[in-house]
Amino acid sequence: MRAAAQRGLWSDALRRLLANRAAATSLLGLALLAGIAIVGPGLSPYAPDQLDWSMMGSPPDWASRHWLGTDRLGRDLYVRTLHGARVSLAIALLATLVSLLIGVTWGAIAGYAGGRIDEVMMRFVDVLYALPNIFFVIILTVVFERSPMLLFLAIGAVGWLTMARVVRGQALSLRHREFVEAAVSCGAGPGRVVFRHLVPNLLGPVVVYATLMIPQMILIESFLSFLGIGIQEPLASLGNLISDGAAEMESAPWILAVPATCLVLIVFCFNFLGDGLRDALDPREY
Amino acid sequence: MVGYALKRLLGAIPTLAVIVVVTFLLVRLAPGGPFDEEQPLPPEIRANLEAAYGLDQPLTVQLARYVRGLLRGDFGPSFKFKDFSVTELIATGLPVSLTLGSVAMLLAVLLGVPLGVVSALRHNRPTDHLVMGLAVLGIAVPVFVVAPLAALVFGIYLDWLPVAGWTPGEWRDIVLPATTLGLPVIAYVARLTRGSMLESLRSPFVRAACARGVPRTRRIWLHALPAALAPVVSYLGPAAAAVLTGSLVVETIFGLPGLGRYLVQGALNRDYTLVMGMVIVYAAMMILLNLLVDIAYAWLDPRVRPGTRH
Numbered sequence: 001m002r003a004a005a006q007r008g009l010w011s012d013a014l015r016r017l018l019a020n021r022a023a024a025t026s027l028l029g030l031a032l033l034a035g036i037a038i039v040g041p042g043l044s045p046y047a048p049d050q051l052d053w054s055m056m057g058s059p060p061d062w063a064s065r066h067w068l069g070t071d072r073l074g075r076d077l078y079v080r081t082l083h084g085a086r087v088s089l090a091i092a093l094l095a096t097l098v099s100l101l102i103g104v105t106w107g108a109i110a111g112y113a114g115g116r117i118d119e120v121m122m123r124f125v126d127v128l129y130a131l132p133n134i135f136f137v138i139i140l141t142v143v144f145e146r147s148p149m150l151l152f153l154a155i156g157a158v159g160w161l162t163m164a165r166v167v168r169g170q171a172l173s174l175r176h177r178e179f180v181e182a183a184v185s186c187g188a189g190p191g192r193v194v195f196r197h198l199v200p201n202l203l204g205p206v207v208v209y210a211t212l213m214i215p216q217m218i219l220i221e222s223f224l225s226f227l228g229i230g231i232q233e234p235l236a237s238l239g240n241l242i243s244d245g246a247a248e249m250e251s252a253p254w255i256l257a258v259p260a261t262c263l264v265l266i267v268f269c270f271n272f273l274g275d276g277l278r279d280a281l282d283p284r285e286y
Numbered sequence: 287m288v289g290y291a292l293k294r295l296l297g298a299i300p301t302l303a304v305i306v307v308v309t310f311l312l313v314r315l316a317p318g319g320p321f322d323e324e325q326p327l328p329p330e331i332r333a334n335l336e337a338a339y340g341l342d343q344p345l346t347v348q349l350a351r352y353v354r355g356l357l358r359g360d361f362g363p364s365f366k367f368k369d370f371s372v373t374e375l376i377a378t379g380l381p382v383s384l385t386l387g388s389v390a391m392l393l394a395v396l397l398g399v400p401l402g403v404v405s406a407l408r409h410n411r412p413t414d415h416l417v418m419g420l421a422v423l424g425i426a427v428p429v430f431v432v433a434p435l436a437a438l439v440f441g442i443y444l445d446w447l448p449v450a451g452w453t454p455g456e457w458r459d460i461v462l463p464a465t466t467l468g469l470p471v472i473a474y475v476a477r478l479t480r481g482s483m484l485e486s487l488r489s490p491f492v493r494a495a496c497a498r499g500v501p502r503t504r505r506i507w508l509h510a511l512p513a514a515l516a517p518v519v520s521y522l523g524p525a526a527a528a529v530l531t532g533s534l535v536v537e538t539i540f541g542l543p544g545l546g547r548y549l550v551q552g553a554l555n556r557d558y559t560l561v562m563g564m565v566i567v568y569a570a571m572m573i574l575l576n577l578l579v580d581i582a583y584a585w586l587d588p589r590v591r592p593g594t595r596h
């Protein structure tokens with residue numbers, strides 16, 4: 001019974017999502033971008049850290065197969081941008097996952113427990129909210145050594161606040177519903193009720209919010225890498241590629257244009273997809 | 287009203303205290319220290335240095351000492367800018383950052399609100415689509431892409447404005463940084479204003495004003511707009527957060543000697559005291575701004591004010 005009802009909800013949502021032209025195009029665009037980021041670098045004869053001494057700072061050039069040009073050191077921009085997109089996407093997805101785990105757990109426990117526990121837990125969230133989370137990430141990057149591993153953990157560890165609020169609100173409204181009472185009366189403990197009964201029923205808003213969170217994570221990562229606090233050379237990320245490009249933009253504007261376009265496209269697609277998902281999954285609430 | 291403001295101000299103190307303690311513990315519990323150089327220092331010198339900065343004391347003593355210093359306005363010495371204390375760096379950076387931030391916020395309101403109103407008045411016509419299209423662009427394109435582009439176009443190709451630098455009192459230095467910093471906020475304010483203006487233009491009291499023969503301009507700007515401003519005012523808090531975050535990049539790109547640039551340099555050098563001091567100042571500014579926004583909101587909308595019945 002339950003499985004059938006759920007499939008109905010999700011397939012309905014999918015149909016509504018695909019009917020939304022902007023969201024469907026974005027989904028397609030993202031799939032395409034991800035595909036290119038995975039397969040694309042293999043099509044070029046160049047490696048991301050390979051220096052081409054004869055083609056330093058060259059504009060896009062088909063004859064030498066530097067399709068999008070090279071940077072000051074003669075590294076192929078097409079390959080580096082795709083590698084950067086890979087790194088940025090991977091970090092954003094992992095950071096979102098970390099935030100999701102912390103935020104859903106925190107919010108669901110606070111919402112289900114209610115009362116004083118809820119008050120204390122949410123007060124803590126309020127306090128951390130007082131400061132834009134980029135500042136906490138900066139502290140964490142100062143405190144720990146800089147590596148891609150720790151970067152996504154740090155970004156994820158500070159990004160869960162809004163998720164916790166969303167989930168807590170949902171959990172509060174669900175905790176007195178019949179199915180929760182039924183589970184409790186069958187002898188399910190609080191842990192089981194929260195994670196087996198409550199959480200699966202609030203996945204809709206969680207999915208929407210997670211999709212809207214990914215572009216923010218990409219922006220945070222690029223922001224830090226742009227400032228030199230995130231991903232470090234020779235590893236490429238969209239942020240440090242844009243930073244390189246900004247330094248050279250007067251004489252070689254394509255070094256900025258290529259990664260910047262890629263970043264803006266990704267962020268655009270995720271935002272439209274998130275908006276579409278929001279409309280598709282919950283037409284009445286937002 | 288004054289009571290409400292005072293109550294909120296007192297409520298902000300624990301928040302700031304928690305942030306100070308969390309920041310302090312994070313920084314001090316970290317592996318590695320400020321004296322980890324590529325060439326390890328001889329142990330005696332290291333011990334002397336740590337004693338000089340009080341790092342050999344137990345953690346609670348260090349925290350107590352740091353908090354006592356903060357209460358006197360003393361943020362401790364900077365580990366890497368050896369000739370300056372963090373307080374001195376804050377004193378030089380704060381005016382620059384405050385000027386930049388307030389000009390950006392002012393631009394956001396002074397440009398964003400009229401753009402939103404015009405968009406609402408031309409609902410679903412080309413002007414509306416143009417403004418909203420630009421707004422989407424302004425929100426989605428990050429500051430660190432816009433800023434170099436703006437510097438390239440207006441600073442180098444057109445040569446209208448200086449690309450970098452800061453001379454106190456020179457307004458031309460601030461135009462480019464403040465505009466790029468304000469751009470996403472302008473875009474967001476325009477979108478919010480348009481949405482709530484559309485609603486307010488259709489509401490009964492505006493139609494009543496129309497029926498009473500109130501002239502159109504007056505109707506729009508004095509009747510419909512004030513009622514539509516509530517969401518904009520409550521967005522000013524998050525807007526301030528966006529401006530503070532963006533100022534890190536803008537100050538770095540345009541070479542402005544503000545707090546943001548010190549914070550970034552502090553982070554690159556792992557200058558603990560500097561980063562801690564800057565974060566605490568930013569937190570205090572954020573809390574204060576949110577407080578002002580809440581008070582403004584209560585002043586605009588009596589229903590929010592505590593002690594009034596409705």
